[in-house]
Every structure is written in structure tokens, then in C-alpha cells.
Amino acid sequence: MAIYKKFESALIHGGIYGDEFTGAVNTPIYQTSTFMQERLGGNPKYEYARSSNPTRAALEALIAELEGGVAGFAFASGMAATTAVLSLFESGDRIIISSNVYGGTFRVLDKVFSHFGVGYEIVDTTDLSLLKAALTKDVKAVLVESPANPLLTVTDLAAVAELTHANGSLFLVDNTFMTPYLQRPIKLGADIVIHSATKYLGGHSDLIAGLAVVNTAELAERLAFIQNATGGVQQPFDSFLLIRSMKTLGVRMDAHVVNAEKIADWLVAHPAVETVYYPGRKDAQGYGINQKQARNGGAMISFELQKGYDASAFFASLQLIALAESLGGVESLVCHPASMTHASIPKEIREKVGITDMLIRFSVGIEHVDDLIADLELAIGRAKA
Numbered sequence: 288m289a290i291y292k293k294f295e296s297a298l299i300h301g302g303i304y305g306d307e308f309t310g311a312v313n314t315p316i317y318q319t320s321t322f323m324q325e326r327l328g329g330n331p332k333y334e335y336a337r338s339s340n341p342t343r344a345a346l347e348a349l350i351a352e353l354e355g356g357v358a359g360f361a362f363a364s365g366m367a368a369t370t371a372v373l374s375l376f377e378s379g380d381r382i383i384i385s386s387n388v389y390g391g392t393f394r395v396l397d398k399v400f401s402h403f404g405v406g407y408e409i410v411d412t413t414d415l416s417l418l419k420a421a422l423t424k425d426v427k428a429v430l431v432e433s434p435a436n437p438l439l440t441v442t443d444l445a446a447v448a449e450l451t452h453a454n455g456s457l458f459l460v461d462n463t464f465m466t467p468y469l470q471r472p473i474k475l476g477a478d479i480v481i482h483s484a485t486k487y488l489g490g491h492s493d494l495i496a497g498l499a500v501v502n503t504a505e506l507a508e509r510l511a512f513i514q515n516a517t518g519g520v521q522q523p524f525d526s527f528l529l530i531r532s533m534k535t536l537g538v539r540m541d542a543h544v545v546n547a548e549k550i551a552d553w554l555v556a557h558p559a560v561e562t563v564y565y566p567g568r569k570d571a572q573g574y575g576i577n578q579k580q581a582r583n584g585g586a587m588i589s590f591e592l593q594k595g596y597d598a599s600a601f602f603a604s605l606q607l608i609a610l611a612e613s614l615g616g617v618e619s620l621v622c623h624p625a626s627m628t629h630a631s632i633p634k635e636i637r638e639k640v641g642i643t644d645m646l647i648r649f650s651v652g653i654e655h656v657d658d659l660i661a662d663l664e665l666a667i668g669r670a671k672a
């Protein structure tokens with residue numbers, strides 16, 4: 288067992304370090320669907336790869352350690368992870384979701400889980416009095432993102448944990464935007480942490496993956512059952528890629544954040560920019576709370592151009608920064624939440640929560656910041672109607 292105290296070392300040595308069968312420094316890709324059994328009823332560690340696979344097991348142990356939970360689970364996508372977690376609930380249960388929750392999370396509740404009698408309610412969890420009023424006995428869970436997609440609103444996770452637990456409900460946090468390097472929700476009282484590992488944990492825009500970490504043995508047993516029963520598991524090769532990527536999570540996040548802080552300041556000072564949403568700026572909603580619960584403001588920025596600018600001309604004029612769904616890769620990406628990530632949310636609800644047609648979401652990459660600013664400057668210039 289390697290000995291270390293710091294998170295950066297856990298990224299390299301955490302979970303199951305080295306291969307128990309060969310001594311390989313890196314857990315190999317166990318590309319196999321099944322495992323030979325010595326005898327009948329022998330209760331082998333591995334028997335069939337939907338249930339368990341050594342490469343996936345190494346990833347699951349790693350994320351559990353990084354988030355400070357009891358057990359980790361790896362899925363084929365973030366939505367598969369969310370779906371497995373939501374499968375813990377039953378007909379008649381209701382789940383509160385924060386206002387700016389990921390569009391796909393809203394969609395699976397609205398269009399899939401509703402068929403099974405699991406209801407949901409959207410609550411602005413940045414206002415604890417609204418949450419308190421909404422916490423009735425049939426609410427079995429509260430699912431929060433902080434900072435939330437795409438307006439980067441900050442929810443007080445420790446305060447929500449307390450209210451949620453007082454109601455006897457589970458507290459679920461989608462930690463995709465922060466990663467355990469910047470924020471560790473279980474320490475703040477979360478029962479389950481969910482990740483789209485497609486984003487920062489994968490970090491290179493080359494895989495789709497989801498992770499979940501639970502904080503009790505009871506939840507671990509229930510989620511393991513659901514993972515095996517429903518089967519949306521992460522494949523060995525993708526598990527390997529994810530372990531590889533997570534070794535550099537700390538250095539990547541540091542570089543992302545340095546760029547994001549500079550770009551947020553630059554956008555605020557730009558005369559064509561109307562609003563900037565970035566939780567790392569002192570004037571942001573929830574800045575103090577974010578400072579308390581996270582290492583810094585992360586690397587996602589949303590902003591609106593002023594009236595008289597044309598958002599589609601802006602997107603069309605970018606030459607370095609790509610217009611694309613997703614976030615968290617080394618390369619910078621922008622998207623238009625109203626027509627892309629949040630298109631499945633009805634327009635009335637979208638406008639009500641502030642996702643206007645002028646809103647641009649920017650996943651700041653780790654290119655040189657001067658090149659990013661030059662590209663933004665050029666595109667903003669060409670977007671003037």
C-alpha cells in the first residue's frame with residue numbers, strides 16, 4: 288500500500304494501485320466478459336463483467352477514495368449514473384431538483400421516471416426558505432448541482448444537507464462542474480455524489496462515462512444491485528482511460544481555473560458584454576458560500592452579449608474555440624444553452640430561470656489564455672449587428 292496524505296497523491300496512487308495479479312504499475316484493461324471459476328459454488332471475486340471487472344473496480348475504488356465515500360460505481364455515461372441513482376426511488380416518491388439542473392437530468396425525470404410514478408419539483412435551492420417550504424414528507428431526495436448548469440448559481444451544500452436530512456430525505460449532488468479536486472460534497476453532508484466523468488474527470492473529450500459515490504454501506508449494496516440489474520456499466524477500456532486521465536486532474540484543473548479567472552475579468556471589463564456569471568468573482572451570486580465549500584470558482588463561465596449583438600454571429604466567428612456540446616476538456620468549448628444543452632426544457636421555464644437566447648456558456652480550456660482572449664475579441668467584434 289502506498290503511503291500518502293494529500294489529494295494530489297491520491298489521484299496518482301488511490302483506489303487499487305498496481306495490478307494484484309501481475310504487479311503492473313497500471314491496472315491493465317481486462318477486456319473479458321467472463322472469468323473462469325475453479326469449482327461450483329466457489330464464490331469467486333470476479334465471475335461476469337457486468338457484475339464486476341478488475342479495471343472497472345480500480346476506477347470505482349479510486350473515485351470512492353477521491354470523493355471520500357464508502358463505494359464507487361462506474362457507468363457507461365453520466366446519465367446512466369443518474370438513472371441508476373434515481374432507480375433507488377419508487378412510485379409515490381418525489382425528488383426536488385435545483386433550478387439549473389443539467390437538461391438531461393430534468394428530461395429523464397420528466398419523461399422517463401414520471402412513467403414509474405416518481406415525481407419531481409424544481410426548486411431554487413439557492414434560497415433555503417424555498418427549499419424548506421418544499422420539503423414535504425413525500426420528498427425522498429434533493430438533487431443539487433453547485434455551481435449549477437449553466438448560470439453557475441451556488442447552493443449552500445452543507446445547509447441543504449442539514450435541511451434534507453432533517454426531512455429524512457437523501458441529499459444527492461451532481462459534482463461534474465467541480466470534480467473532487469475542487470469540491471467534496473460528501474464532506475459537506477451529501478449521501479450520493481454523481482459525475483458525468485465525460486467532462487473534467489475524462490478531461491480530453493474522448494469518452495463518455497459516469498460515476499457515482501455513496502456514503503453508506505446500505506446505499507452501496509442497493510446501488511450495486513441496481514448497477515448489476517440494469518447493466519449500464521462502464522467498459523474496461525473506458526475505465527482505463529478514465530483512471531489515466533484522473534492522474535492529471537489536479538494539474539489540469541489548476542490550469543483551467545487560472546485561465547477562467549483571467550477570462551472572467553476580461554469579459555466583465557468588455558463593453559459588449561452585458562452579464563458575466565462566474566462564481567470565482569467576488570461580485571458573483573453565492574461567492575462567499577462557494578469559497579467556503581470549494582477550492583475556487585472552477586472553470587465554467589457563462590455570459591450574455593449586450594443587445595445589438597448577434598449570438599449566432601459570435602459563434603460563427605470563433606476560430607479557435609469550438610462550438611460544441613460538453614465541457615471540461617483541455618480544449619475550450621462554447622455552447623448555446625437555450626438551443627443546445629437546455630433545449631429540452633420548455634421555453635417558459637428556461638426564461639424564468641434566466642437561460643435567455645443571448646446566454647453563452649464557455650468551458651475554458653488550457654490553451655494559452657492570450658490565444659483564447661484574441662479569439663473572443665475577434666468573435667465579439669464580428670457579432671456586432
Ligand SMILES: *Cc1c(COP(=O)(O)O)cnc(C)c1O
Pocket residue numbers: 364365366367389391392432436461463464482483484485486495496497
Ligand atoms: C454532461 C452532464 C451530465 C450527463 O452526463 P453524460 O456523460 O453526458 O451522460 C450530467 N450532469 C452534468 C452536470 C453534465 O454536465
